[in-house]
Amino acid sequence: MTIRILLSIYEGTPSMNEIVENNKVYGENEDGDRILLYSLFDSYFIVHINDSETKRIKEITVKGFEYSSDEIKNIFSRGYGLKQGLQSAFENYILKNSKIRSLTVDKNKPTKFVNTRGGYNIVLNYDDIYSLAKILSSINYESSREKRCLVKQFFHDKCNKIILETISNDYKKARILSHLSTIDVDVFTKSDIETIDSFYHRLLSTPKNSQYKKEVVTRNKIVIDNVVISRIISDYEKNIKSKVNETVWQSFFAENLLLFDSRYIDFIPTPNIEMGTSKKPDFLVIDIYNYIDVIELKKSTTKLLEFDTSRNQYYWSADASKSIAQLDKYLHLLDSKAETLPKSLRRMNLIRYEEDARIIRSKGMLIIGHSSQLDRTNKKEDFEILRRSLTKIDIVLYDELLERLKNLIKIAT
Numbered sequence: 001m002t003i004r005i006l007l008s009i010y011e012g013t014p015s016m017n018e019i020v021e022n023n024k025v026y027g028e029n030e031d032g033d034r035i036l037l038y039s040l041f042d043s044y045f046i047v048h049i050n051d052s053e054t055k056r057i058k059e060i061t062v063k064g065f066e067y068s069s070d071e072i073k074n075i076f077s078r079g080y081g082l083k084q085g086l087q088s089a090f091e092n093y094i095l096k097n098s099k100i101r102s103l104t105v106d107k108n109k110p111t112k113f114v115n116t117r118g119g120y121n122i123v124l125n126y127d128d129i130y131s132l133a134k135i136l137s138s139i140n141y142e143s144s145r146e147k148r149c150l151v152k153q154f155f156h157d158k159c160n161k162i163i164l165e166t167i168s169n170d171y172k173k174a175r176i177l178s179h180l181s182t183i184d185v186d187v188f189t190k191s192d193i194e195t196i197d198s199f200y201h202r203l204l205s206t207p208k209n210s211q212y213k214k215e216v217v218t219r220n221k222i223v224i225d226n227v228v229i230s231r232i233i234s235d236y237e238k239n240i241k242s243k244v245n246e247t248v249w250q251s252f253f254a255e256n257l258l259l260f261d262s263r264y265i266d267f268i269p270t271p272n273i274e275m276g277t278s279k280k281p282d283f284l285v286i287d288i289y290n291y292i293d294v295i296e297l298k299k300s301t302t303k304l305l306e307f308d309t310s311r312n313q314y315y316w317s318a319d320a321s322k323s324i325a326q327l328d329k330y331l332h333l334l335d336s337k338a339e340t341l342p343k344s345l346r347r348m349n350l351i352r353y354e355e356d357a358r359i360i361r362s363k364g365m366l367i368i369g370h371s372s373q374l375d376r377t378n379k380k381e382d383f384e385i386l387r388r389s390l391t392k393i394d395i396v397l398y399d400e401l402l403e404r405l406k407n408l409i410k411i412a413t
Helices: 070-075 085-094 126-158 169-180 190-204 209-243 246-260 318-336 340-347 376-389 398-412
Strands: 002-007 016-021 024-028 034-042 044-047 059-063 100-104 112-116 119-125 264-269 282-289 292-297 304-308 312-317 364-368 393-396
Touching: 016 364, 034 292, 070 126, 085 126, 119 126, 119 398, 190 209, 209 246, 209 398, 246 264, 246 282, 292 318, 312 318, 312 376, 318 364, 318 393, 376 393, 393 398
Parallel strands: 059 100, 100 119, 292 364, 364 393
Antiparallel strands: 002 016, 016 024, 024 034, 034 044, 044 059, 112 119, 264 282, 282 292, 304 312
16 A cells, blocks of 8 residues: 655655655655655664765664654654754764664663674664754854854955944854853863963953952952862872972972961072072061061971970970071071172062062071871970970971961851
């Protein structure tokens, strides 16, 4: 039995006769030429692809739908396989791929790639492929619109007597904003980030919406500070856990030193500074009043205290005593160079003016040890007595600096 109906279920499809014979659906044009569109079975049907002999996949199995259903119109066209956007997208990856053995569109099953001997059987969930079709359709539409706009802009720039209007800023803005939430930010290169940074500065430099921009900047600063400080905290904790040496700590503090103490606004690494001694302090730091102080680093594992059994009290360990004495020597040396060192720093272009680095009774900070060593009450008390007895030197433990960083996040939020 042969049934003839007019095939017009696909929008934009030229009218042709649809002929159903023996569970097969043919398309017949006005000249009487036939092509096989569908093969119908009890629980599925097959879409035959007729537009090219180069494709390895010649048919697509469809399960869960009638071949004439509205859903099928969303992804198939004219019986020649997938709709144009999907067809071109699938062309090289799927339809011509020698590793693909079969392709099925299923209403109920999830998308999956089944590895079989000699290739893959692909099952595409209908909702997944329909979502892809909608995205591709949108891209095709926007691409065509973009081309029209570029041509319009070209003729407007070259001869505005032909094209009086230009591309609206609203369209350009909408074009950019529509993609922001879908872009994988990890793909941005250094150049991309610099372009975004330049745009951000330009956005903030105009007076329009200035109050809201100020609020945005404040929120962004909080987010950026938290991200940066969180990363620094993570690296700091890893260094403590790994018990790294002084060289590693020097590199770490060279990058992050000013975060740990708000009194200081700049620092000067000292390897290239002539101090009149073979050993040099790790850092010279400059406070908000342009006075120079000294920071010296020891390891987080350096022993802090020894116990005097005869006096039943703790005293500085040999390493801690040497470190304190060395830092005290640096401070005396720095005071003796109050006149000459600022001049040297300016000649070396480490400061702009001599007044940018003043030396008057400089103070020192010794970063050393960890509070985990203070495991008894009397040990903690003796440590505090010893620490507070130093008038020119602050003893700061590594985990105390860590708490300062964590407090910065609490303050910011």
